[in-house]
Amino acid sequence: MSDALVNSLNSIVAATTPLVIASIGETITERAGVINLSLNGSILLAAMAGFAAAQTSNSVIIGIGVAAMIGAAVALIIAFAAIELRRDQVAIGFVLTILTADLATFLGKPYVNIPGPRIPNMPIPLLSDIPVVGRIFFDHDLMVYFSFALVLMSWYWMFHTRYGLALRAVGENPQAAFARGTKVNYQRYIYTIIGGALVGVAGAAYSLSVKAGWFANAPMDGDGWIALAIVIFGGWHPFRVILGAYLFAALRRIVADLQSTVDFPLVLLNTLPWILMILTLMMVSSGTLERLTRLLPARLQRQFRNVLRSDPPAAIGTRFDKN
Amino acid sequence: MQLKNIHKRFGQVHANNNISVTFHPGRVIGILGENGAGKSTLMKIIAGYQPADSGEIWLDGRPVNYHDPRDAISHGIGMLQQDPLDIGAFSVLENFVYGQSGGILLNRKTSRQQLIALCQQFNFELDPDTPVSQLSIAQRQQLEIIRLLGLGVKVLILDEPTTGISAAQKEQLFNTLKRLAKEQNMTILLVSHKLEDVLALCDEVIVLRAGQLVGDMQMPTTKAALVELMFGAQIQPVKRESRLQPNTPIVLDMQQVHLHDGRLDIPQINFSLRAGEVIGLAGLDGSGQALFMRACAGLIKPHAGRVFVKGQDLTGQSYHQFNRSGVIFAASGRLEEGLIADMTLTEHIALMYEQNTWINWRRAHQFTQRQIERFNVRGKPDDPIQALSGGNQQRVLMGLLPENATALILEQPTRGLDVDSARWIWDQLLTKNSAIIYSSADLDEIMTYSDRIIVFYAGRMKVIDDPHQVTVSDLGHYIGGDFS
Numbered sequence: 001m002s003d004a005l006v007n008s009l010n011s012i013v014a015a016t017t018p019l020v021i022a023s024i025g026e027t028i029t030e031r032a033g034v035i036n037l038s039l040n041g042s043i044l045l046a047a048m049a050g051f052a053a054a055q056t057s058n059s060v061i062i063g064i065g066v067a068a069m070i071g072a073a074v075a076l077i078i079a080f081a082a083i084e085l086r087r088d089q090v091a092i093g094f095v096l097t098i099l100t101a102d103l104a105t106f107l108g109k110p111y112v113n114i115p116g117p118r119i120p121n122m123p124i125p126l127l128s129d130i131p132v133v134g135r136i137f138f139d140h141d142l143m144v145y146f147s148f149a150l151v152l153m154s155w156y157w158m159f160h161t162r163y164g165l166a167l168r169a170v171g172e173n174p175q176a177a178f179a180r181g182t183k184v185n186y187q188r189y190i191y192t193i194i195g196g197a198l199v200g201v202a203g204a205a206y207s208l209s210v211k212a213g214w215f216a217n218a219p220m221d222g223d224g225w226i227a228l229a230i231v232i233f234g235g236w237h238p239f240r241v242i243l244g245a246y247l248f249a250a251l252r253r254i255v256a257d258l259q260s261t262v263d264f265p266l267v268l269l270n271t272l273p274w275i276l277m278i279l280t281l282m283m284v285s286s287g288t289l290e291r292l293t294r295l296l297p298a299r300l301q302r303q304f305r306n307v308l309r310s311d312p313p314a315a316i317g318t319r320f321d322k323n
Numbered sequence: 324m325q326l327k328n329i330h331k332r333f334g335q336v337h338a339n340n341n342i343s344v345t346f347h348p349g350r351v352i353g354i355l356g357e358n359g360a361g362k363s364t365l366m367k368i369i370a371g372y373q374p375a376d377s378g379e380i381w382l383d384g385r386p387v388n389y390h391d392p393r394d395a396i397s398h399g400i401g402m403l404q405q406d407p408l409d410i411g412a413f414s415v416l417e418n419f420v421y422g423q424s425g426g427i428l429l430n431r432k433t434s435r436q437q438l439i440a441l442c443q444q445f446n447f448e449l450d451p452d453t454p455v456s457q458l459s460i461a462q463r464q465q466l467e468i469i470r471l472l473g474l475g476v477k478v479l480i481l482d483e484p485t486t487g488i489s490a491a492q493k494e495q496l497f498n499t500l501k502r503l504a505k506e507q508n509m510t511i512l513l514v515s516h517k518l519e520d521v522l523a524l525c526d527e528v529i530v531l532r533a534g535q536l537v538g539d540m541q542m543p544t545t546k547a548a549l550v551e552l553m554f555g556a557q558i559q560p561v562k563r564e565s566r567l568q569p570n571t572p573i574v575l576d577m578q579q580v581h582l583h584d585g586r587l588d589i590p591q592i593n594f595s596l597r598a599g600e601v602i603g604l605a606g607l608d609g610s611g612q613a614l615f616m617r618a619c620a621g622l623i624k625p626h627a628g629r630v631f632v633k634g635q636d637l638t639g640q641s642y643h644q645f646n647r648s649g650v651i652f653a654a655s656g657r658l659e660e661g662l663i664a665d666m667t668l669t670e671h672i673a674l675m676y677e678q679n680t681w682i683n684w685r686r687a688h689q690f691t692q693r694q695i696e697r698f699n700v701r702g703k704p705d706d707p708i709q710a711l712s713g714g715n716q717q718r719v720l721m722g723l724l725p726e727n728a729t730a731l732i733l734e735q736p737t738r739g740l741d742v743d744s745a746r747w748i749w750d751q752l753l754t755k756n757s758a759i760i761y762s763s764a765d766l767d768e769i770m771t772y773s774d775r776i777i778v779f780y781a782g783r784m785k786v787i788d789d790p791h792q793v794t795v796s797d798l799g800h801y802i803g804g805d806f807s
Contacts, residue, residue: 173408
């Protein structure tokens with residue numbers, strides 16, 4: 001493989017990391033039946049605050065911590081409004097995404113275009129020496145490795161632990177979950193906050209890892225909406241979510257490269273990733289794949305179905321009251 | 324297990340009124356009663372889904388106190404809901420495991436063996452890896468039973484378990500329940516309004532009526548005795564004189580109609596409704612009345628056969644077409660299918676009667692005021708429907724029916740009304756001169772107002788051409804499926 005291609009894949013992985021972290025965070029939240037629509041604004045505010053904190057304290061750890069707390073706080077507002085005040089989750093999320101984006105612009109003014117700390121690159125010994133793969137996946141900073149670990153951990157948690165069963169049940173059929181002794185609203189609080197914290201970390205990943213700093217026209221503006229779309233594309237399954245994020249980023253890169261060489265309206269080119277996503281989704285939700293699944297050995301069928309699922313958690317966005 | 328003085332109220336309704344009863348282990352006990360008699364409420368209290376307002380539950384000679392279903396299970400009481408409370412997206416194995424205690428990590432291997440062993444014990448065929456959403460209702464019941472057994476339940480409550488399963492599946496279920504009672508000394512509580520089920524399975528029956536425990540019988544007993552307990556010893560109601568003239572034209576005609584939905588099949592209906600005729604539909608909930616009425620109104624398209632309204636073939640046409648031909652439907656689910664909760668009375672009237680693009684609010688308001696007075700509704704034109712009591716909502720719904728309809732299809736038109744209001748609604752309805760098809764859970768009402776009666780049982784129909792020839796207790800037998 002040519003060095004140019006490997007380098008470009010390496011940079012795609014680095015640039016997609018925030019998208020992966022945010023999408024996994026949202027996946028966890030939505031699996032519990034709560035929809036956090038504030039992603040775009042939360043990411044902006046967390047990116048700004050994370051950078052500001054890191055710049056002031058000269059510590060990226062503090063920056064990431066502050067960003068996570070911002071994301072968790074916004075998520076807590078949504079959970080509280082939805083569960084305690086019985087407000088509509090979509091409406092609250094929408095208001096918050098606008099509010100937090102404006103706050104980021106307003107509060108971030110002193111930090112625009114000033115230099116600050118950045119998470120240092122840290123190639124993993126041995127692994128990074130593997131030809132091609134090592135350079136693409138293991139020659140990055142800690143944030144990127146965290147995103148890999150996050151995908152694995154969230155998958156294991158959801159499908160291989162007792163807590164994971166409860167998490168998924170709460171999002172599918174809260175009445176049944178309650179009948180089996182799960183504290184539905186408590187679980188929803190926990191996972192909304194965890195998901196929100198991850199969205200905050202994603203913000204820090206933009207401003208401390210991908211492109212250090214805070215800018216007037218924040219380059220990550222809009223990625224929150226893309227993350228929401230990737231959760232759907234990813235069928236609420238961590239593996240498919242990370243695949244969706246990389247696929248989307250790769251397509252975006254190809255489109256960007258094409259712009260310079262091909263004479264084609266830019267606006268139409270930009271829609272290409274979305275069209276491909278919709279086509280893939282249609283394919284996944286068709287009956288053909290279910291028929292193919294039945295040909296597999298029984299033990300594999302469950303795994304396969306989990307990955308291929310295209311239905312949202314059945315109780316997403318709904319309230320749960322006892323009785 | 325002993326219940327002592329259980330009370331439960333929902334607003335005005337006294338759903339459980341001072342119920343005290345003892346259930347012995349090793350027996351299958353039937354809980355019998357009409358819809359709304361308070362069976363489900365009592366069972367939900369026992370299984371921890373709802374708290375009782377007052378009263379005590381004693382287990383093994385000691386009073387127990389629990390607050391949720393999980394607590395109840397730890398006391399050995401489990402309930403199988405009519406629609407099994409499982410998680411469709413989970414596999415059979417995941418559903419089985421979820422709710423069991425244990426470490427953080429799932430031990431799929433052990434759980435799988437436990438599941439398979441229990442399946443073998445009862446001859447259930449459940450594949451651990453199939454998603455629950457792909458199982459039949461009978462299989463989901465089996466899974467729930469096995470799951471509750473896996474949790475060590477000693478008292479098993481089943482709420483209408485035979486709805487929606489085949490005869491063979493029912494037999495298998497009953498055999499399982501008998502074995503559980505005899506071999507494992509469990510207490511089985513079977514909630515049902517199906518008399519044969521109770522007769523086939525139970526050792527003992529308790530009967531609830533209007534929230535009260537009215538009888539306790541040891542098997543064997545007869546259907547007639549059970550019917551009498553369920554409906555009470557009733558005085559023959561006074562039959563209204565029929566206003567039907569001979570040789571009136573047919574307004575609605577069904578020929579060889581075949582109706583079908585997920586749970587029910589009505590193979591062949593040949594039925595005609597004459598102008599001004601009043602037909603009462605009796606039967607337990609879900610026996611086919613709802614399906615039949617919706618087919619009459621064009622809301623459900625028949626599988627086969629033809630439907631004529633005033634001689635015109637409207638088979639497969641939309642409700643809108645039926646409406647224009649004068650067929651009007653009012654559903655029993657007032658707020659679900661009949662009225663719009665957030666809209667005011669005037670807005671409802673406007674929606675129904677104002678045909679122009681621009682609404683004449685003054686006219687609508689005046690008309691609403693007139694209808695309010697006429698139908699004696701306790702409410703103002705600008706009140707939203709949901710602010711009214713159930714009885715007043717029902718009056719509004721009746722007030723919205725047009726004057727000159729050919730046929731009114733009314734699902735439980737007097738539900739939630741007291742006797743006087745019901746009589747008054749009937750006076751209003753009968754002055755309209757429309758043909759009426761209505762259903763009711765009140766047999767007196769059916770006897771009083773119908774020119775003909777149709778009794779439904781599990782998709783079968785029995786037409787009674789002359790209500791003078793039958794008694795309420797005959798009707799009770801027919802409703803129980805005893806058509807001879």
